[in-house]
Amino acid sequence: MKKWLLLLFLAPAALCASAQDYVFNRYPLESVPYAELPLGAIRPDGWLRGQLERMRDGLTGHLDEVYAEVVGDDNAWLGGEGDTWERGPYWVDGLLPLAYLLDDEELVAKALKWTEAILTTAREDGYIGNSVDRPYVRGLQRNLSEDWWPKMVALKILKQYYSATGDSRVPRVLLAYFRYQAAHLPEHPLGHWSFWGTWRSSDNLGVIYWLYNLTGEAFLLDLARLIHDQSVDLTGMFTAGDVFRRPYSIHCVNLGQGFKMPVVWWQQSHDSRDLDAPKRASAFIRTTIGLPTGLWAGDEPIHLGDPLRGSEFCTASEMMYSLEEILRITGDLTWADYLERVAYNALPTQATDAFDARQYFQQTNQIACTVEPHPFMTDHSGTDVVFSPLGGYPCCTCNMHQAWPKLVGNLWYASADGGLAALVYAPCEVRARVGESVDAIVREETFYPFDGQVRFTVDFEKKKVKSAFFPLHFRIPSWCKAAEVTLPDGSTLHPKAGETVRVNRRWAKGDVLTLSLPMEIATSSWFDGALVIERGPLVYALKMNEKWSRKEFPKEFGYGPFCYEVTSDSPWNFGFRQRDLAHPETAFSVVTRPDDGSYPWSLEGAPVSIFAKAVRIEGWQAAGGNAGPVAYFKESGSDIGPSETVELIPYGCTTLRIAEFPLRR
Numbered sequence: 001m002k003k004w005l006l007l008l009f010l011a012p013a014a015l016c017a018s019a020q021d022y023v024f025n026r027y028p029l030e031s032v033p034y035a036e037l038p039l040g041a042i043r044p045d046g047w048l049r050g051q052l053e054r055m056r057d058g059l060t061g062h063l064d065e066v067y068a069e070v071v072g073d074d075n076a077w078l079g080g081e082g083d084t085w086e087r088g089p090y091w092v093d094g095l096l097p098l099a100y101l102l103d104d105e106e107l108v109a110k111a112l113k114w115t116e117a118i119l120t121t122a123r124e125d126g127y128i129g130n131s132v133d134r135p136y137v138r139g140l141q142r143n144l145s146e147d148w149w150p151k152m153v154a155l156k157i158l159k160q161y162y163s164a165t166g167d168s169r170v171p172r173v174l175l176a177y178f179r180y181q182a183a184h185l186p187e188h189p190l191g192h193w194s195f196w197g198t199w200r201s202s203d204n205l206g207v208i209y210w211l212y213n214l215t216g217e218a219f220l221l222d223l224a225r226l227i228h229d230q231s232v233d234l235t236g237m238f239t240a241g242d243v244f245r246r247p248y249s250i251h252c253v254n255l256g257q258g259f260k261m262p263v264v265w266w267q268q269s270h271d272s273r274d275l276d277a278p279k280r281a282s283a284f285i286r287t288t289i290g291l292p293t294g295l296w297a298g299d300e301p302i303h304l305g306d307p308l309r310g311s312e313f314c315t316a317s318e319m320m321y322s323l324e325e326i327l328r329i330t331g332d333l334t335w336a337d338y339l340e341r342v343a344y345n346a347l348p349t350q351a352t353d354a355f356d357a358r359q360y361f362q363q364t365n366q367i368a369c370t371v372e373p374h375p376f377m378t379d380h381s382g383t384d385v386v387f388s389p390l391g392g393y394p395c396c397t398c399n400m401h402q403a404w405p406k407l408v409g410n411l412w413y414a415s416a417d418g419g420l421a422a423l424v425y426a427p428c429e430v431r432a433r434v435g436e437s438v439d440a441i442v443r444e445e446t447f448y449p450f451d452g453q454v455r456f457t458v459d460f461e462k463k464k465v466k467s468a469f470f471p472l473h474f475r476i477p478s479w480c481k482a483a484e485v486t487l488p489d490g491s492t493l494h495p496k497a498g499e500t501v502r503v504n505r506r507w508a509k510g511d512v513l514t515l516s517l518p519m520e521i522a523t524s525s526w527f528d529g530a531l532v533i534e535r536g537p538l539v540y541a542l543k544m545n546e547k548w549s550r551k552e553f554p555k556e557f558g559y560g561p562f563c564y565e566v567t568s569d570s571p572w573n574f575g576f577r578q579r580d581l582a583h584p585e586t587a588f589s590v591v592t593r594p595d596d597g598s599y600p601w602s603l604e605g606a607p608v609s610i611f612a613k614a615v616r617i618e619g620w621q622a623a624g625g626n627a628g629p630v631a632y633f634k635e636s637g638s639d640i641g642p643s644e645t646v647e648l649i650p651y652g653c654t655t656l657r658i659a660e661f662p663l664r665r
């Protein structure tokens, strides 16, 4: 096995503000197939750019005004006497990449206030952040200042800031902080102040390995081993799997964030058990706590995957980041399919279209978003599923921002063979150095994930470059049985599902490669035998009309100033009969709409509809704001009403929906 890889390509100044390297692993870390591109090398386009602009105009761009008491100027990370814990860094972990992706000066300035504060207040002994605990004030976390956990988020921020700017203070401050950790962890281990860091330390390890690859400082690997040894044994837990059958055994966000730990550590351990552990976990999750969005029932502890249980926004954010890291490290396309499942189903629906409010928990079968009791372990006075800045618990208000910007950063990687890899699809443009120091541009035009046509056009930064030899890697999703790749000369390839296609050739300016990924309808079986309908990367859900109304909260209620409640008068108690679905090719009719520039993740903008024959399940009635109990799978009987045609739209376009349907034999 090759354990040598350090490929350094100096990116030209034209690509970004500073010289950047594509950082592959340095010996003795495991060699990896792909490396991150510098922040800003991939620019969002089409609907994805629209999504990021909504974030800019919504909470991401304005959280310091909307939530000034926590992330405003008095935050202790900025030198104030306010919040000292995770929420400030959480916000900047998403704000900073958004600012650079949109080249937005105002947002960059907001993010740099935080990076400057962290860099300039770093102590001589390497410690970063505030170390003074202060008395309790409602709504703030002013104690546990020295906890290792929130600092892990700050490390992620500094790494991204360096990627965008090349500021040489970053490696210096990080090296000093890691020396501080090496000196103090033996006496004050990861779990000394709180247990969160023992589950979430893969973020600590990720930045240590990145800095090791930059500097070659040997003590960093000793520190990584120490941190791993002080962390929860996730490889052991995922391999045994019994925790997934035990309700309340894991915190939902810890599972998402810890999901990558075995593979991150595998780079140093070289133990195949670590590499396999997330695969074991995902197989256990699929048949226990799993939801069709790729996430799990966890409100906040995990439960068997009942579609009425909650799924926290932070779980989506953290699981996406975990999947992105695992995908880059392993190149295993299973994780790209999984990433799209979370990004294109769970993520779009948990914030409002204007990105001015979010849910703490989403339900898979969600017939109302109202302030009332739900079957969750943590209830927060009934505010968990309404859309608001601060309903439920406010971690998500700050941690929701990293999900979309980091997805953009993982649409393309530098490949170890000197090329580029597109493993996750969305409209964008990438600029990177390839082959023998050629600065290439690849435009990716597509309406994916709603449509399976993806068109890549090659160009070069320098006018005098007419062609260059380099490989491009593409993913064929596991759901796609009839993929076709059309090369610039018109010839075609027919790769298998789940395959990486590597096209190694001389590319001329203007060359076009087209990927055709036909999407077929598939059905799958979930909680208690419930039926789920999928097409390509998207899960489909019953379309219901939505009535949005704003409700003001009294100040003493403690869940922010207001919420949006969503109700509907659409019938929702539909199920399917097995015999109606016996011939899927005729059971469903699909209507697609082209990309007309409107916001696709909305009820009115939904680009795909599936029509099918369903039946009313007469006894399935609402219980408060929740769908009541039902046998998801049983013999057809007296509970079946008349057959009707129903319209399904992508789950990510819905707010109210049924996505797990009763099935009648």
Ligand SMILES: [Zn+2]
Pocket (backbone or CB within 6 Å): 312, 313, 314, 315, 393, 394, 395, 396, 397, 399
């Ligand atoms: Zn949260």
